[in-house]
Each structure stands twice: as structure tokens, then as C-alpha cells.
Amino acid sequence: MPNIKRLDPGASPLHYFGAELRRLREAAGLTLDQLGGIVFVTGSMIGQVETAAKTPREEHVPRLDAALGADGSLIRLWQLVKRHRLPDWYRHIAEHEATATEIRVFQAQLVHGLLQTDEYAEAVLGVMEREGLEMKVEARLDRQRILDRAEPPLFWAILDEGVLRREIGGRRVMRNQLAHLLSFRHTNEVQIQILPFSAGAHAGLMGSFILFSFEEQADVAYMEGYEEGWATANPKEVRARSLRYDLLRADALSLGKSAELIARVMEEHYGEEP
Numbered sequence: 001m002p003n004i005k006r007l008d009p010g011a012s013p014l015h016y017f018g019a020e021l022r023r024l025r026e027a028a029g030l031t032l033d034q035l036g037g038i039v040f041v042t043g044s045m046i047g048q049v050e051t052a053a054k055t056p057r058e059e060h061v062p063r064l065d066a067a068l069g070a071d072g073s074l075i076r077l078w079q080l081v082k083r084h085r086l087p088d089w090y091r092h093i094a095e096h097e098a099t100a101t102e103i104r105v106f107q108a109q110l111v112h113g114l115l116q117t118d119e120y121a122e123a124v125l126g127v128m129e130r131e132g133l134e135m136k137v138e139a140r141l142d143r144q145r146i147l148d149r150a151e152p153p154l155f156w157a158i159l160d161e162g163v164l165r166r167e168i169g170g171r172r173v174m175r176n177q178l179a180h181l182l183s184f185r186h187t188n189e190v191q192i193q194i195l196p197f198s199a200g201a202h203a204g205l206m207g208s209f210i211l212f213s214f215e216e217q218a219d220v221a222y223m224e225g226y227e228e229g230w231a232t233a234n235p236k237e238v239r240a241r242s243l244r245y246d247l248l249r250a251d252a253l254s255l256g257k258s259a260e261l262i263a264r265v266m267e268e269h270y271g272e273e274p
Contacts, residue, residue, distance in 0.1 A: 007051065013080040015052045020077060022050040024068040039063035055081070055135045058142070093210075093229060096220055097146055102154045102213040104245055106195075106204045109166070111177060112157055113140050114147060115184075115192075120177045123169030152189045158248050160204070161196050164265045175270035178262050185259050193252035194261050203247040211241055 009019040025035050025046070032050075033043035039060055048054035056064070065074040097103065097114070105112050110124060118141055125136045146152055167174055184190040195202060212220040221241040222231040232238065253261060 012052065013077070014055060017074070017077050017081050018050040018052045020074065021046070021064065021068075024070055024074075025050075028068050030068075035064075035067060038067045055138075058138065093222060093231070094143055096212045096222070096231075097143060097153075099214060100153045100212040101215055102156070102211075104156045104211040104213075106158045106208055106210075106245060106248055107163055108160045108204060108208045109163065110168070111159065111163055111181070114144050114155060115157060115181060115190075116140065116144075117173070117177050117180050119169055119173045123173060147190060154189055154191075156191045156193075156249075158193045158195055158204075158245075158252050161194055161261070164194065164262060165269060167269075171270045175266055178266040178270065181262055182259060182266075185255075191255060192258060192262075193249065193255060194258040195248060195252045196261070199251040202251050203244040209241055209244070211238070211245060 007015060007019040007022065009016040025032075028035075030038075031043065032046045036043040036046045039046075040063070041060060045054065045056075049056045061075055061078045064070070065072060068074070103114075110116075111120060113121070116124070118137055121137045121140045122133060125140065126133050147155060164178060168177070181192055184192060195204070208224065210222040210224075212222065214220075218233045218235070219238045219242075220231055220233050221238045222229055224230075252258065
């Protein structure tokens with residue numbers, strides 16, 4: 001008999017997803033290759049998903065659910081798997097993003113994750129380690145779905161001018177990233193300001209930070225480190241961060257002038273290669 005890897009559904013949500021997928025497939029009397037043929041992937045891929053060696057793509061999950069008559073159970077379980085793909089310390093921040101009514105960010109080094117293109121995200125997340133990079137990028141892009149909701153949070157971003165000029169991933173990637181920022185110019189839910197170099201010393205010199213506001217709970221201030229983040233709901237700390245943010249917003253260019261600077265940097269620094 002072939003050596004069938006035993007599954008431990010309790011190891012993680014991904015392992016539980018794989019175990020459920022195998023259970024449903026075997027109950028349907030399908031081989032790996034047969035199920036793969038139905039959902040347009042290889043049987044080997046199905047096997048890797050069942051043993052938690054690989055995470056399925058977003059678009060594969062509804063196909064698997066329909067092919068196995070799971071009545072939406074795999075789709076619902078997939079939401080838990082996606083949350084688990086984030087680092088342990090970052091899941092709380094993803095929860096804040098998902099439940100906040102307003103998100104205010106100051107970014108001194110990079111475009112914020114909720115505004116990143118897939119290629120920019122790949123370049124950022126792949127700096128130290130490329131193992132599991134595809135899964136990490138998918139998890140980051142999945143967070144951006146909150147901006148597409150019927151009632152999205154108000155997202156206000158202040159980016160240091162250096163963010164526009166720091167070439168991440170190459171000229172083409174940066175051009176597409178800045179074009180993506182400009183695509184929000186006429187939306188009410190996403191506002192982007194640029195803090196110009198001419199502002200000199202400013203209230204954000206100590207680094208990037210985020211402020212989350214909610215309907216029925218205290219505001220939260222968050223700062224991200226190299227390996228983990230720091231968050232607090234202490235009113236004094238949150239008030240201090242809010243003051244810093246207001247000062248940064250006052251020093252930043254207007255929304256219109258910010259868009260003009262983004263467009264100018266995009267053309268002057270990342271224009272098409274001759």
C-alpha cells in the first residue's frame with residue numbers, strides 16, 4: 001500500500017483545512033488526480049494542500065468546495081487559514097484593521113501594506129527570506145479587502161517623501177506602485193498626504209506608527225519593530241501619538257499637492273526606459 005501521510009488536524013488551521021479536504025475527497029470517492037482535474041490543478045498540488053505542505057490559492061477554494069459539495073464549509077474554514085498565515089504577533093493588527101472605523105498611518109520608509117501592489121509587497125517581504133513568499137504576499141494583499149467593503153474604514157496615510165524616492169523592486173515596480181497611490185486620488189475613504197523633505201525636523205522622526213479608532217472600544221496606537229510590534233490602548237500614550245499625527249498632517253502637503261508630487265516623482269524618476 002502507498003505510504004499515506006497521517007494528518008494532525010489540531011496542528012494548525014492549515015492542517016485542519018487539509019484534513020477536511022482529504023475527508024471530503026475520500027467521501028466523494030475521488031483520487032487526487034480526479035479532483036485536481038475538476039478544479040484545474042495537479043493531483044500533486046491537491047496532495048500538498050491535504051498535507052499542509054502548500055497553501056491553496058484564493059480562487060481554488062470555491063472550486064474545491066463546489067466540487068466536493070461542501071456547502072461553503074471549506075470557504076468558511078479558509079477565512080481562518082488566511083488569518084493564520086500572518087505572524088502570531090501581527091494577527092492582532094489584522095484584527096484591528098478589520099474592525100476599525102478609522103485608520104491613520106504615518107510611514108517613514110515604505111508604502112503601507114494596505115496600499116501596496118503585489119510586486120512591491122513581494123520585494124519588501126522577500127528581503128530577508130523568500131521561503132513561503134507567495135503565501136506571505138497573498139496574506140498581505142488579502143488584508144486590503146477591507147478597503148473594498150461596502151462600508152470601509154476611513155484610511156488616512158501620511159508618507160514621507162523618501163517613500164516615493166526609495167526604489168523598491170526596480171523602476172517598473174515603483175512606477176506601478178506610485179500609479180496605484182494616485183488611483184485613490186478621487187476616493188473619499190482613502191486619503192494620502194506626502195510629508196516633503198522641505199518640512200525638515202518633524203514629529204515623526206522617531207519612526208512610523210498607526211492609530212486605530214473603533215465604534216465601541218478605546219483607540220489603539222501601534223508601532224512596528226523588526227520582529228514584532230508594540231500596541232497600547234493607554235489613553236495618555238494614544239493621545240500623545242494623536243498629537244504627533246496632527247502635527248504631521250499640518251506639515252504635510254495638501255491632498256492635491258501630494259498627488260502632484262507623486263505624479264512628478266513617478267515621471268521624473270520612474271519613467272519608461274529609453
